[in-house]
Structure formats: C-alpha cells, structure tokens
Amino acid sequence: MDPEAFEKMLESLGPEEIDRRNQIQHELNVQEYERFKDSYSRGECYLCGKPFKTISKEKPCLHWLLRRCKFKAKDFPKLYREFDYHQMESYLRWIANEERFQGNINDLKDERSEKKVFQTTIQWKNIKWTFECSESDYQGHEGTKSDFPHFHFQMRIEERPFLKFNSHHIPFSERDLFNLDLVREKPDIVHHDFGPGGSGMQEAVEIEPQDIVENTTLCEDEAEATYHIQTMIKADKEPISGDAIAAMAEESRKTGKPMASLVQKYLGESVQGSTVVSPSESVPKIAKRTARKRNNQ
Structure with a gap:
C-alpha cells in the first residue's frame, strides 16, 4: 500500500x-x-x-x-x-x-x-x-x-x-x-x-520549557542529566537580595528543584527572569559519516 x-x-x-x-x-x-x-x-x-x-x-x-x-x-x-x-x-x-x-x-x-x-x-x-x-x-x-x-x-x-x-x-x-x-x-x-x-x-526538547523547569530535578552528576538549565535574572528597581539568592540556592540543593523554579518564590514579581533549556553537554554527539574519496581514473 x-x-x-x-x-x-x-x-x-x-x-x-x-x-x-x-x-x-x-x-x-x-x-x-x-x-x-x-x-x-x-x-x-x-x-x-x-x-x-x-x-x-x-x-x-x-x-x-x-x-x-x-x-x-x-x-x-x-x-x-x-x-x-x-x-x-x-x-x-x-x-x-x-x-x-x-x-x-x-x-x-x-x-x-x-x-x-x-x-x-x-x-x-x-x-x-x-x-x-x-x-x-x-x-x-x-x-x-x-x-x-x-x-x-x-x-x-x-x-x-x-x-x-x-x-x-x-x-x-x-x-x-x-x-x-x-x-x-x-x-x-x-x-x-x-x-x-x-x-x-528530540522529544525531550519539544516539551514546553516551563514544564521542564517545574517537573525536573537536579543531577549531582552531569553525566546523568538530560537538560542544561540556565536562568538569567534582572532586577527592575530594587537590588536583588544576596540573602534571597542564598536561600534559593539552599532550597534547590536540599530539594533538587532547579533554581529557575524558585525565582518567583524568593524574588517575587520585582525581577525579570529568562530561562534557557538546552540538551545536557553529556548527550552523545551524533557521529558523522565522512564521504569516501574516489581516485581519479
């Protein structure tokens, strides 16, 4: 058929x-x-x-x-x-x-x-x-x-x-x-x-980034990670509290939650944040096939 x-x-x-x-x-x-x-x-x-x-x-x-x-x-x-x-x-x-x-x-x-x-x-x-x-x-x-x-x-x-x-x-x-x-x-x-x-x-990266952030946990060993999550934070008015950042990092360490999922909890609406989710560096590279060289006759 x-x-x-x-x-x-x-x-x-x-x-x-x-x-x-x-x-x-x-x-x-x-x-x-x-x-x-x-x-x-x-x-x-x-x-x-x-x-x-x-x-x-x-x-x-x-x-x-x-x-x-x-x-x-x-x-x-x-x-x-x-x-x-x-x-x-x-x-x-x-x-x-x-x-x-x-x-x-x-x-x-x-x-x-x-x-x-x-x-x-x-x-x-x-x-x-x-x-x-x-x-x-x-x-x-x-x-x-x-x-x-x-x-x-x-x-x-x-x-x-x-x-x-x-x-x-x-x-x-x-x-x-x-x-x-x-x-x-x-x-x-x-x-x-x-x-x-x-x-x-391919299916992993087609998931909505916010769903990834909210439903993943940290890996102690990078070799076991599926994603690399990077978050950038910018304050609108007030400086970002160092104590808040430290508390956020401590909860992330204890619970395994990515820091990206804790930004609003510790820093509120006064900051602008963007999160980039990409494949982990430990994902194997696609092996490439090199073309055979043909001898000229």
Missing part, C-alpha cells in the same frame, strides 16, 4: 475507528515494553529469552549488539538479515533508556544534516551506535552494487571502531520503506515513534 492509498484508507475508517485501533496498538506496545523491562532487569533478552552473555550463531538476536557475548564484526550480516532497521533502532533505544531516559539518544533535528533522512546516535555504557541514511542512500546508488534503498550503521566500543559506516550497505525491509515513506510524505496524518520506551532528545 502506498502513502496515498493509506491516506484514503484512513479517511474511510473515520476518527473513532482510528482512535480505537491506535489504542489497541498502544496497549500491545506497552505490554511488549513491560516484557522487555522485566527481562532487562534480569540481564536477559526479551526477544530470545537468553542471558545477554550468551550467543547462538544459528539464532541471531539483537542483544549481540550489547557485546556482552562473543559477538564478532563478521557476524553482523546475520543480524540485519534477520532484523530490519526499525527493529534494530527500537531495541537499542529501549536499551539506552534503561540507563538514562532520553539523554542517551541524540536524534536532534538541529544537529542532523539536512541531507539525511535520519541520523541518530545512541549510547549505552561504553558503546555508541549510530544509524544514518542520506537521500542518495534512500534512493539507492545507481550504477553501483548498492543500487537499492539502504542505511549505514556504526558501532564504537570505548570510542574504538567495531563496525564502520561504510562496511555495510544495509537494505531496508518493505515495512521500513512503507513506514519511512508515510512519515516523509504524510507528516500531517502520520506520527512515527519507537514505542513507549524509545523517545530521545
């Missing part, structure tokens, strides 16, 4: 039936995520039911990418022949969010090249995975061995390369292409995500 046919199908269903189907799918996704979390807490993979430390070459499983087993780079094709792009990225997003919610997944549109269909770096413990697809990858490189829609994947362990971007041209499944075409061509009617545990920094 192409995007146009899918849109017509949705129109024929009506809003109530669409809501009903969305709710059923959401409940199924939540149940799957709960199975994942339960298995993860035991150090097991919910897909195959085996500990992360085990590997069976006859039965490829995505937990190999956690490198807790004797997974080798040469075995990677076995994985992408068994699992498609959406399955791979969903799984690794869920894994990363068990360590730090959203802050371990950099899918920020502002940091992505305009020439990329997608570009996401995911971090978990000492591993970083990056999914990348350019427009030319999506169309297939005509006249080459990779003349089919595909994406690239990088895996680094302790910042050392384990799987390189250009080592594999990974084909999209038919389901991948259908989902990606829908999102690209019908963004007004289709929203795609990676399940209840798959959100990254």
Whole structure:
C-alpha cells in the first residue's frame, strides 16, 4: 500500500475507528515494553529469552549488539538479515533508556544534516551506535552494487571502531520503506515513534520549557542529566537580595528543584527572569559519516 492509498484508507475508517485501533496498538506496545523491562532487569533478552552473555550463531538476536557475548564484526550480516532497521533502532533505544531516559539518544533535528533522512546516535555504557541514511542512500546508488534503498550503521566500543559506516550497505525491509515513506510524505496524518520506551532528545526538547523547569530535578552528576538549565535574572528597581539568592540556592540543593523554579518564590514579581533549556553537554554527539574519496581514473 502506498502513502496515498493509506491516506484514503484512513479517511474511510473515520476518527473513532482510528482512535480505537491506535489504542489497541498502544496497549500491545506497552505490554511488549513491560516484557522487555522485566527481562532487562534480569540481564536477559526479551526477544530470545537468553542471558545477554550468551550467543547462538544459528539464532541471531539483537542483544549481540550489547557485546556482552562473543559477538564478532563478521557476524553482523546475520543480524540485519534477520532484523530490519526499525527493529534494530527500537531495541537499542529501549536499551539506552534503561540507563538514562532520553539523554542517551541524540536524534536532534538541529544537529542532523539536512541531507539525511535520519541520523541518530545512541549510547549505552561504553558503546555508541549510530544509524544514518542520506537521500542518495534512500534512493539507492545507481550504477553501483548498492543500487537499492539502504542505511549505514556504526558501532564504537570505548570510542574504538567495531563496525564502520561504510562496511555495510544495509537494505531496508518493505515495512521500513512503507513506514519511512508515510512519515516523509504524510507528516500531517502520520506520527512515527519507537514505542513507549524509545523517545530521545528530540522529544525531550519539544516539551514546553516551563514544564521542564517545574517537573525536573537536579543531577549531582552531569553525566546523568538530560537538560542544561540556565536562568538569567534582572532586577527592575530594587537590588536583588544576596540573602534571597542564598536561600534559593539552599532550597534547590536540599530539594533538587532547579533554581529557575524558585525565582518567583524568593524574588517575587520585582525581577525579570529568562530561562534557557538546552540538551545536557553529556548527550552523545551524533557521529558523522565522512564521504569516501574516489581516485581519479
């Protein structure tokens, strides 16, 4: 089914039936995520039911990418022949969010090249995975061995390369292409995500700044933070009391509330304040793929 046919199908269903189907799918996704979390807490993979430390070459499983087993780079094709792009990225997003919610997944549109269909770096413990697809990858490189829609994947362990971007041209499944075409061509009617545990920094920064300020708590360790919150305060008339600033800082330290959420309580309406919420410095940078140099003939 192409995007146009899918849109017509949705129109024929009506809003109530669409809501009903969305709710059923959401409940199924939540149940799957709960199975994942339960298995993860035991150090097991919910897909195959085996500990992360085990590997069976006859039965490829995505937990190999956690490198807790004797997974080798040469075995990677076995994985992408068994699992498609959406399955791979969903799984690794869920894994990363068990360590730090959203802050371990950099899918920020502002940091992505305009020439990329997608570009996401995911971090978990000492591993970083990056999914990348350019427009030319999506169309297939005509006249080459990779003349089919595909994406690239990088895996680094302790910042050392384990799987390189250009080592594999990974084909999209038919389901991948259908989902990606829908999102690209019908963004007004289709929203795609990676399940209840798959959100990254793009969703994090789309939350209203005031809601972030009022509902977040401070992290003692910057490496665990999702946001960086900076507040600037300017007095209209009277000088700002040093005692008030000290009291505000003390409550912030004791309660974990950001100082930005305490400005009105301690300084009242006599000050002008502005708060800037941005991704934490500890959010992994999106890994970039460098173009191969071609030798002139």
